[in-house]
Amino acid sequence: KNEVEQSPQNLTAQEGEFITINCSYSVGISALHWLQQHPGGGIVSLFMLSSGKKKHGRLIATINIQEKHSSLHITASHPRDSAVYICAVRPPSYNTDKLIFGTGTRLQVFP
Amino acid sequence: DGGITQSPKYLFRKEGQNVTLSCEQNLNHDAMYWYRQDPGQGLRLIYYSQIVNDFQKGDIAEGYSVSREKKESFPLTVTSAQKNPTAFYLCASSISVNTEAFFGQGTRLTVV
Numbered sequence: 001k002n003e004v005e006q007s008p009q010n011l012t013a014q015e016g017e018f019i020t021i022n023c024s025y026s027v028g029i030s031a032l033h034w035l036q037q038h039p040g041g042g043i044v045s046l047f048m049l050s051s052g053k054k055k056h057g058r059l060i061a062t063i064n065i066q067e068k069h070s071s072l073h074i075t076a077s078h079p080r081d082s083a084v085y086i087c088a089v090r091p092p093s094y095n096t097d098k099l100i101f102g103t104g105t106r107l108q109v110f111p
Numbered sequence: 112d113g114g115i116t117q118s119p120k121y122l123f124r125k126e127g128q129n130v131t132l133s134c135e136q137n138l139n140h141d142a143m144y145w146y147r148q149d150p151g152q153g154l155r156l157i158y159y160s161q162i163v164n165d166f167q168k169g170d171i172a173e174g175y176s177v178s179r180e181k182k183e184s185f186p187l188t189v190t191s192a193q194k195n196p197t198a199f200y201l202c203a204s205s206i207s208v209n210t211e212a213f214f215g216q217g218t219r220l221t222v223v
Binding site: 004035043044045098099100101104 | 151155201210212213214216219
C-alpha cells in the first residue's frame with residue numbers, strides 16, 4: 001500500500017464545476033504539498049500546508065492532521081485547469097526535503 | 112526571471128552509453144534534487160544536495176551519479192549501469208530543508 005493515496009485517479013468535469021481532489025497519507029508529516037503538472041511535464045508548486053487551510057485564487061487546500069487527509073478544491077473550473085495534480089508529504093524524521101509523492105490525479109475540464 | 116532550467120527537454124541515447132542531464136537554477140537555493148517519474152508511479156528521489164560539494168543518495172540512486180561543484184548547477188549522469196533508464200527526469204530546488212520546492216520542466220530520456 002502506498003504511503004500517499006490520491007483519489008480519484010482520473011477526473012473529468014465541465015467548465016464551471018466545483019472540483020475536489022483527495023489525498024490520504026499513512027505517515028506522520030511535517031508538511032504536505034500540492035503540485036500541478038501540465039501536459040509538457042513541468043511541475044508547479046501550488047501549496048505547502050502544515051495545518052488548516054490555504055487559498056490562492058480559485059484554489060483552496062485544506063488539511064486535517066488528525067485524520068491524515070488533505071483536499072484540493074478548484075472553484076469555477078476552467079479548461080486551463082486540466083493537468084495532473086500531485087500530493088506529496090514530508091515526514092518529520094528526515095533531515096532534508098525528502099518528499100513522498102502520490103501517483104497523481106489527472107483532471108480534464110471540458111468547455 | 113528566476114527559475115530552474117533543465118536541458119534538453121528530450122534526449123535519446125543508445126543502450127550502454129552514459130548521458131548527462133543538465134539542471135541550472137538562478138534562485139540562489141542551497142538544496143537541489145533529482146527525481147524520476149515513471150507512468151503510474153509517484154516521483155522517486157534519485158539524489159539530493161543540501162550544499163555545494165555535498166550530495167546524498169535518494170531512494171533509487173543505483174546507476175546514477177551527480178556532482179555539485181557550483182551552487183547553481185546539479186547535473187545528473189545516467190550511467191550504463193542503470194537497468195531501465197527510459198523515464199522522465201525532474202530537477203527541483205529549495206532555499207533550504209523544509210521549504211517549498213521549485214521544479215524544472217523535466218527531461219524525457221529515451222534509451223534505444
